[in-house]
Amino acid sequence: MELLVASAIGILTAVGLYLTLRLRTFPVILGISMLTYAVNVFLFASGRLTIGSPPILRDGVASYTDPLPQALVLTAIVISFGMTAVVVMIGLGAYLGSDDDHVDDLAAPSDPRGEDAT
């Protein structure tokens, strides 16, 4: 299970970073979403991986799972969800306004951008 979770986090992070470096609004937002998924799983794993253990004190139970990372993940999910919504709106506004979805620095309107930037 450790290998599975670790490689899942690694692949999600790699995909997220790759997409973030594409410098177009849509891939970058997707990439950041991937990164937030990766970090959510990572936070979850920071309380150690256990299966079938309750997080709350109960009679007759010997092993528990750490409840704090679950609370942290919940907060992180809510925040990243809200942030993604905000960045989609701002990105959409910027794209509709200037008809260009590059994330890197402003280019003069006459400046022809290389097609390979996608």
Next chain:
Amino acid sequence: MTHWIIAPVVLPAILAPFIVLAARHHLGIQRVFSITGVAALVAVAAGLAWQASDGTVTLYQLGDWAAPFGIVLVGDRLSTLMVLLTAVLALLVLLYAIGSGWDSRGRHFHALYQFQLMGIMGAFLTGDLFNLFVFFEVLLIASYGLMIHAGGNKRLRAGVQYVLFNLLGSTLFLFALGAIYAETGTLNMADLAQRAQLIDPSASVGIRIAAVLLLLVFAIKAAIVPLHFWLPSSYAEAPGPVAALFAIMTKVGAYAIIRVYTMIFPPQLEVTTGLHDLWLLPAALITVAIGAAGVLAAKHLDRLVAFSVIGSMGMVMVAIAMFTPNSIAAALYYIVHSTLAAAALFLIVDLVRSSRATLEFTAAPPIAGAALTAALFFMAAIAMTGLPPLSGFVGKLLIMDAAFPIPLVVWTWAIILGASLVSVVGFARAGSTLFWRAQSLAPPADAPTPPAPATLSFVAVSGLLALLVAHTVFAGPVHAYMTAMSAQLFAPTPYISTVLDTPGKMSTPKEAH
């Protein structure tokens, strides 16, 4: 337990929804509530700073849950000073925003402004790393709204960059927090300070990674090279008063570095040796150099000021990276100076922008209210570049004095002095083109004279500069206070014992040991 310490967080948190819900269509009412709220914040912050000035550490346990299980707010000298600085800056910037009419150019300016203050205050007061993350997000999400206030394509595009960069920063912050929690099992700062001491230096891979990740996150906030790329276009495109308020946001990063790396990972801690002197100091020196180069290379006044902010953050970080009591005291003195000077400059940029077609350095007929604006720019530029007699000079002197014991002293002196000279040239060129050469050009006869900026705008800028003068005149007492503050930071035992030994509602009474 007094509740005053949570007032700087709760007051804006109540005012902001009130402004959105009840006063949405009445700008006048919004202004009254916003000003009253911020003025009350100044009063509360002054009271808290006075309370902490004798070295008391005030603790507030939310819901009466004892640390490290509950979230705590802690007010010591450093937090209360930063809260006071934020409140004073917010009041003057708000006056400017009202005077210049920026708040009427888009919706919800005052509500976002209050949310922004809530986030900043919370970040300064919290004693819990995850709570710090939450307050970072509060201040960021409000800053996204403020950054694109009044719209416009260029501003929206700069806003997209700013938001995306900060989202990456937040993700990195979560990775760092996860790594710290996995290694230590706690996120309370005082508890972490104790547990980091117990980590075996031979098995410290996880905590080293966590410490570096955390430093990277704060370096993004503080705009240290090579993580400064978000700053120039965001600050240059943001509305003037918003950029001025953002002057405190880079200091949130500096504050977090001071707090975490004096208490949790102090320089003498074996598991994180080399982090400060090997990595942070050279990066800070490069930041100073890049800032100066940017000031010289900038073609627009707003970019020039943005790069001067990078340079002054570099100065702050040079002082912080030395991590001696003297250098931290110098850094704290410089933080106050740099916040006020940067805010004043951004407001002056806005004054110039309001009556000039472009901020490019080309000769154009004099702007409205040119004499007064030029005088204010002259003063603010002297402060920012660190020429005598204003506080930038005192601050740089303190930092260079603190650099004597470190091995890189020659480099530090050379870069600071060289960068100051280059900045002086950059600012002199900007000022002479914008204000002096303008006098030799007559405006076209049929050109409409742009209205002079409102008196309230000048009052706000003069207020910031008056604070800078006071910061210079009272440099002696202020520096003595900063030294006491830095002594408190380097002896964190009272802080830790206050946080961890105060009983909460579920604690069993401690047995005497």
